[in-house]
Amino acid sequence: MHLNVQHDSEQDCLTLQFSSRFDFSVHRSFHEACLGERKPSRSYVIDLGEVESMDSSALGMLLLLREHAGGDRAEIRIVNASCALRGTLRVAGFDKLFTLH
Template sequence: MSLTIHHDTELDCLTLQMGENFDFSVHREFHEACLGGRAPSRSYVIDLGEVSSMDSSALGMLLLLREHAGGERAEIRIVNAGTELRGTLRVAGFDKLFVLH
């Protein structure tokens, strides 16, 4: 499986642990987990600890999640991103849209 999902119902926090590739191949799973006809969670954690490659569709998925979760009011943390991924996120300006840990 390329994506592991955990929903903490007490805190209403949805955690997505991405697999090795965060790209279009996980679009359906990502969409169903985050956007698929459900109300937004209170907060989200996107764990990139296992990700070795990420493409522009991954950036698009993160933007769709942000919009679904409330835009500027959204609580979305991106955690465990390696140096290269953090650089990609910063170049794309995502450090201004998301909390990077």
Template sequence: MSLTIHHDSELDCLTVQMGENFDFSVHREFHDACLGEKAVARSYVIDLGEVNSMDSSALGMLLLLREHAGAERAEIRIVNAGADLRGTLRVAGFDKLFVLH
């Protein structure tokens, strides 16, 4: 499995720790964990600490998560992104859509 899911039921926060690659190969796992009918949480944390590469499908998955979580009302934090990934997210304008830590 290339991602790890943890749901804190007390805080209703779903944390997704991504593996080395955040790309189309994890689409099904990401969808099932974050976008399925049972996956609606109050907040989300996407941990990119282990991610070495990310492609455009990863950006699309993040946008789908944002819509699923309530768009402007969504509480989604992207954490532990390395400098290159943070740069990619900023160039794509994701620093305006998500909280980047």
């Protein structure tokens, strides 16, 4: 599992692009990229364009990011998710917590 992280310092936007599977195998990378010592960015983009599957730990990581980024004030967009992943996110109620594109 690979995690590509890009930070647009002008917009203070952190983009996380996952490949293949979004699961516990990226926990350390995910934590270091956006939760650790780093102050919250103004906005986040979670790119699931290459993700074929995600598990409950991925959902947990998204919730941790939301909390870290300010809860209801957080600007987190989930983009390029397949129909199946969008369905999973909707069933879990994540369409009410995050912006899905």
